[in-house]
Amino acid sequence: xxxxxxxxxxxxxxxxxxxxxxxxxxxxxxxxxxxxxxxxxxxxxxxxxxxxxxxxxxxxxxxxxxxxxxxxxxxxxxxxxxxxxxxxxxxxxxxxxxxxxxxxxxxxxxxxxxxxxxxxxxxxxxxxxxxxxxxxxxxxxxxxxxxxxxxxxxxxxxxxxxxxxxxxxxxxxxxxxxxxxxxxxxxxxxxxxxxxxxxxxxxxxxxxxxxxxxxxxxxxxxxxxxxxxxxxxxxxxxxxxxxxxxxxxxxxxxxxxxxxxxxxxxxxxxxxxxxxxxxxxxxxxxxxxxxxxxxxxxxxxxxxxxxxxxxxxxxxxxxxxxxxxxxxxxxxxxxxxxxxxxxxxxxxxxxxxxxxxxxxxxxxxxxxxxxxxxxxxxxxxxxxxxxxxxxxxxxxxxxxxxxxxxxxxxxxxxxxxxxxxxxxxxxxxxxxxxxxxxxxxxxxxxxxxxxxxxxxxxxxxxxxxxxxxxxxxxxxxxxxxxxxxxxxxxxxxxxxxxxxxxxxxxxxxxxxxxxxxxxxxxxxxxxxxxxxxxxxxxxxxxxxxxxxxxxxxxxxxxxxxxxxxxxxxxxxxxxxxxxxxxxxxxxxxxxxx
Amino acid sequence: xxxxxxxxxxxxxxxxxxxxxxxxxxxxxxxxxxxxxxxxxxxxxxxxxxxxxxxxxxxxxxxxxxxxxxxxxxxxxxxxxxxxxxxxxxxxxxxxxxxxxxxxxxxxxxxxxxxxxxxxxxxxxxxxxxxxxxxxxxxxxxxxxxxxxxxxxxxxxxxxxxxxxxxxxxxxxxxxxxxxxxxxxxxxxxxxxxxxxxxxxxxxxxxxxxxxxxxxxxxxxxxxxxxxxxxxxxxxxxxxxxxxxxxxxxxxxxxxxxxxxxxxxxxxxxxxxxxxxxxxxxxxxxxxxxxxxxxxxxxxxxxxxxx
Numbered sequence: 001x002x003x004x005x006x007x008x009x010x011x012x013x014x015x016x017x018x019x020x021x022x023x024x025x026x027x028x029x030x031x032x033x034x035x036x037x038x039x040x041x042x043x044x045x046x047x048x049x050x051x052x053x054x055x056x057x058x059x060x061x062x063x064x065x066x067x068x069x070x071x072x073x074x075x076x077x078x079x080x081x082x083x084x085x086x087x088x089x090x091x092x093x094x095x096x097x098x099x100x101x102x103x104x105x106x107x108x109x110x111x112x113x114x115x116x117x118x119x120x121x122x123x124x125x126x127x128x129x130x131x132x133x134x135x136x137x138x139x140x141x142x143x144x145x146x147x148x149x150x151x152x153x154x155x156x157x158x159x160x161x162x163x164x165x166x167x168x169x170x171x172x173x174x175x176x177x178x179x180x181x182x183x184x185x186x187x188x189x190x191x192x193x194x195x196x197x198x199x200x201x202x203x204x205x206x207x208x209x210x211x212x213x214x215x216x217x218x219x220x221x222x223x224x225x226x227x228x229x230x231x232x233x234x235x236x237x238x239x240x241x242x243x244x245x246x247x248x249x250x251x252x253x254x255x256x257x258x259x260x261x262x263x264x265x266x267x268x269x270x271x272x273x274x275x276x277x278x279x280x281x282x283x284x285x286x287x288x289x290x291x292x293x294x295x296x297x298x299x300x301x302x303x304x305x306x307x308x309x310x311x312x313x314x315x316x317x318x319x320x321x322x323x324x325x326x327x328x329x330x331x332x333x334x335x336x337x338x339x340x341x342x343x344x345x346x347x348x349x350x351x352x353x354x355x356x357x358x359x360x361x362x363x364x365x366x367x368x369x370x371x372x373x374x375x376x377x378x379x380x381x382x383x384x385x386x387x388x389x390x391x392x393x394x395x396x397x398x399x400x401x402x403x404x405x406x407x408x409x410x411x412x413x414x415x416x417x418x419x420x421x422x423x424x425x426x427x428x429x430x431x432x433x434x435x436x437x438x439x440x441x442x443x444x445x446x447x448x449x450x451x452x453x454x455x456x457x458x459x460x461x462x463x464x465x466x467x468x469x470x471x472x473x474x475x476x477x478x479x480x481x482x483x484x485x486x487x488x489x490x491x492x493x494x495x496x497x498x499x500x501x502x503x504x505x506x507x508x509x510x511x512x513x514x515x516x517x518x519x520x521x522x523x524x525x526x527x528x529x530x531x532x533x534x535x536x537x538x539x540x541x542x543x544x545x546x547x548x549x550x551x552x553x554x555x556x557x558x559x560x561x562x563x564x565x566x567x568x569x570x571x572x573x574x575x576x577x578x579x580x581x582x583x584x585x586x587x588x589x590x591x592x593x
Numbered sequence: 594x595x596x597x598x599x600x601x602x603x604x605x606x607x608x609x610x611x612x613x614x615x616x617x618x619x620x621x622x623x624x625x626x627x628x629x630x631x632x633x634x635x636x637x638x639x640x641x642x643x644x645x646x647x648x649x650x651x652x653x654x655x656x657x658x659x660x661x662x663x664x665x666x667x668x669x670x671x672x673x674x675x676x677x678x679x680x681x682x683x684x685x686x687x688x689x690x691x692x693x694x695x696x697x698x699x700x701x702x703x704x705x706x707x708x709x710x711x712x713x714x715x716x717x718x719x720x721x722x723x724x725x726x727x728x729x730x731x732x733x734x735x736x737x738x739x740x741x742x743x744x745x746x747x748x749x750x751x752x753x754x755x756x757x758x759x760x761x762x763x764x765x766x767x768x769x770x771x772x773x774x775x776x777x778x779x780x781x782x783x784x785x786x787x788x789x790x791x792x793x794x795x796x797x798x799x800x801x802x803x804x805x806x807x808x809x810x811x812x813x814x815x816x817x818x819x820x821x822x823x824x825x826x827x828x829x830x831x832x833x834x835x836x837x838x839x840x841x842x843x844x845x846x847x848x849x850x851x852x853x854x855x856x857x858x859x860x861x862x863x864x865x866x867x868x869x870x871x872x873x874x875x876x877x878x879x880x881x882x883x884x885x886x887x888x889x890x891x892x893x894x895x896x897x898x899x900x
Contacts, residue, residue: 052804084806097797102819112805147895
C-alpha cells in the first residue's frame with residue numbers, strides 16, 4: 001500500500017463549471033520524493049490543499065485521497081487532526097503570511113507539540129529549541145522569542161520547516177517553499193530539506209513551477225497543466241524524453257543557465273546613450289533619538305550603449321530598485337549625475353524636460369498593479385501620446401495605439417478591457433506597449449518578468465529582444481533571475497549591498513566570474529537537469545543588515561575566500577579585460593568552472 | 594514610549610484650545626444670557642451682576658480671562674447654581690456618570706464580543722443572520738427611541754424595573770440606563786468582531802495552524818483571538834465618545850443626576866462656565882483615553898512595537 005494514494009481526484013468550485021483539478025491520480029511511496037510541476041492555474045496548490053484537507057467549504061470534490069489507508073476526502077476534522085503534524089505536515093510558500101505575526105516563533109512551534117500531546121510543556125520548550133537549531137536558527141534561545149517579522153525571509157522559512165517537522169511526519173508537503181526567497185537562500189533551503197530528509201526518511205511532495213527545483217530534489221515528477229496530469233514518471237526519464245508535447249514545451253521553456261546567450265552582438269565604439277556617474281542614494285532614518293544615513297547605493301558609475309542590454313543583478317536589499325529609481329529621477333540622488341546622450345540631466349524627474357522624459361521609460365514588476373484599474377487598455381496605451389504628443393489628432397492616436405497593441409502581440413478584442421480582465425502575460429504586454437508607444441530610446445525593466453510563468457517569460461523576453469533589434473532600444477534589465485540575465489543581456493552589473501561587485505560581459509560573467517559573489521549567485525541557480533546533482537549549498541549566510549553594514553568588503557562575512565584585508569578595506573573597482581571587478585583577490589583567484 | 598506619550602499629550606494642547614474656543618463662541622452665540630430668566634431687574638442691578646461676572650467685557654477679554662482661570666485649574670463659578678464652582682458640580686456628578694459609563698462600556702465589550710464571535714464561528718448560519726440583523730437594528734435605532742420603549746416594556750407593563758433613578762435600589766435603577774447606553778455599542782462591537790474574526794479565520798496563518806492539526810478551539814485561543822481583537826481596540830476611542838454623548842440623553846431620560854444632566858441644564862440656562870467646563874472635561878477625557886488606546890495598541894501589536 002502506498003503512503004499517499006490519490007485516485008480520480010476532481011475539484012471544482014460551486015461558482016464555476018470548470019474544474020480546477022480533473023481526474024488526477026498519483027501515489028507517493030514511503031520515503032519517496034515526488035515533484036509536482038506546472039504553471040499557474042495547473043491545479044498544484046489545489047491538489048496540495050485537498051491532500052491536507054484544507055480546501056475551502058465551497059469546493060466540490062470527487063474521487064479519493066487515501067493516506068496510509070485512511071480516506072481523507074470528506075473525513076471529519078478530528079480524524080484529519082490525528083494525522084496532521086504527526087503523519088503529514090505542510091510547508092507553505094510565503095513564510096511571512098503563513099506564520100502568525102502576533103505569536104512568538106517558539107510558541108507557534110511549541111503549540112503543535114502540546115496540541116498533539118507529544119510531550120509535556122517543559123519538554124516541549126526543549127524540543128522546540130532543538131528543532132530551531134536543527135533547521136539552522138543557531139541562536140535558538142533568542143530566536144524562540146522573536147516575532148516572524150523580526151526574521152529574514154530565509155530564517156522564517158527555516159522556522160516554518162521546523163514547525164512542519166516537529167511531529168516527525170511521514171510525508172512533508174511543500175508548496176513552492178522557495179519561490180518567495182532569494183536564489184542563494186533558495187539553495188540553502190533546498191539543501192536543508194535534502195539534509196533533513198536524509199536523516200528522517202520522510203516522503204516529500206514538492207510543488208513548484210521551477211523545473212530546476214524538482215530536478216535536483218525529486219525522484220519522480222508529475223507534470224500538470226490546466227488541472228490535468230500531463231505525464232508522470234522518474235525525473236530522469238521525463239527530462240530526457242518527455243512523451244507529452246506540452247511537457248516538452250515546458251521543459252524547453254525552462255531556460256538553462258548553462259546554455260549560450262541569444263543576444264545579437266553589439267557594434268563597437270558607439271557613444272553611450274545613458275551615462276551614470278558617481279551616483280549614490282541614501283535614506284535618512286530615525287535611529288533612537290537621532291537620525292542616521294542608510295546607504296542604499298554607494299557611488300557607482302556605468303554606461304549603457306545604444307542597442308545594449310545591461311542587466312543589473314542582486315539579491316533583495318542590494319539596492320537595484322533604488323538605483324533605477326534614482327536614474328529615472330523618482331528619488332533624489334545623494335551624489336552623482338545621470339546623462340542622456342551626453343547631456344547631464346537634472347536630478348529629479350519633475351525638473352527634466354518632457355522630451356528627455358519620454359526617452360526613458362519603465363516597465364514594472366507587477367503588471368496588473370502597475371496599470372490603472374479604472375482605465376481601459378486602449379486608454380492606458382494612449383495616455384503617453386496625449387502627454388508627449390498633445391497635438392496629435394485623435395484618429396491618428398487611435399491608429400498608433402492599435403499598431404502598438406498588434407506590435408506587442410495583443411488582439412484588438414482586448415482594447416476595451418480593464419486590467420483585471422487580463423492575464424499576467426497580457427497585462428505585461430500592455431505595460432510594455434504603454435512604454436514603447438512613444439518610441440523611447442531606453443527602457444528600464446524592474447523585474448519585468450518575475451511574476452510571470454516560464455513560457456510567458458520566454459515570450460515577453462523575445463518581444464523585448466525583437467523590439468531591440470528593430471528600433472535600437474537600450475534596455476536596463478533589473479532582475480534577480482540569472483537565467484533571464486544569461487538569455488538577454490550583453491553586459492551584467494552585479495550589486496551587493498549597494499556596491500558594484502563586478503561589471504562584465506555576459507560571456508565573461510557566466511564563463512569566468514571574477515568575484516566570488518558572482519560565482520555563488522550563478523551556482524545557486526537550480527539547473528533543470530536531474531543528472532546535474534546539486535552541490536552543497538554554494539553560499540551560506542544572508543545579506544548583512546543595511547543598518548549595520550560590515551567593515552571592508554560588504555561580502556566578506558559570507559565569502560569563503562576572505563582574508564584579513566577583506567574585513568579592513570573596501571575593495572576598489574579595478575579594470576580587467578572585458579569589465580571591472582571589486583575584489584582584493586581578483587588577480588589570484590581562479591573561479592572559472 | 595514615554596517620549597511618544599509626552600509628545601502626544603503636548604500635541605493635544607492645540608486641539609484642546611480649539612475645542613475651548615469653539616465651545617466658548619458657541620455658548621456665547623446662543624441668544625440670551627445666564628440671568629435673563631430672572632424676573633425683570635432694575636438696570637443698575639443688572640449692570641452690577643454683569644460686572645461681577647465680567648459679562649460687561651468684550652468677548653476676547655472674557656475668553657482670555659477664562660483661559661487664565663483654566664491655567665490655574667479654575668473652571669470658574671457656576672452662574673446658576675449659586676455657591677457652587679463648576680469643579681464642584683462636575684466632581685459631585687462624576688461618580689454617578691462614571692458608574693453608568695464604565696458599566697455600559699463593560700457590557701458593550703462583553704456582549705458585543707460574545708455575539709460577534711458566535712456569529713463569526715457560525716458564518717452564514719441562522720444564528721449569524723440573527724446577530725447581524727439585531728446589530729443592524731441596534732445601530733439604526735437611536736437611544737432616545739430605545740430608552741422610552743424599554744421603560745414602557747420593563748417598567749410600565751412588566752413592572753420588573755424602576756422607570757427612573759429615584760424609584761429603585763442602587764442596582765435595579767442602573768439596569769435600564771446601562772443597557773440603553775450600551776445597546777448601540779454592543780451592536781457596533783458585534784459587527785466589528787464578526788468581520789475581523791472572519792478575516793482572521795481566512796488568513797494564511799490560520800490555514801497553517803489548521804494544517805498543524807490544531808482544533809478550532811485552540812486556533813481561536815492561541816492564534817486568532819488576539820489579532821481579531823485589535824481592530825476592536827482602535828474602536829474604543831469612538832466607542833468612549835459614543836457612550837459620553839449617549840449618557841447625556843440617557844441621564845436626561847432616566848433622571849439621573851450625572852454630568853450629562855448638568856450639561857443639558859447648563860445649556861438651557863446659558864450657564865456658560867458650566868457648559869464650557871463639561872466640554873473641556875469631556876474633551877480632555879477623550880484625548881487621554883484615546884492616547885491610552887494607542888499606547889495599548891503599540892504594546893499588543895508586535896509589528897508596531899518599538900517604532
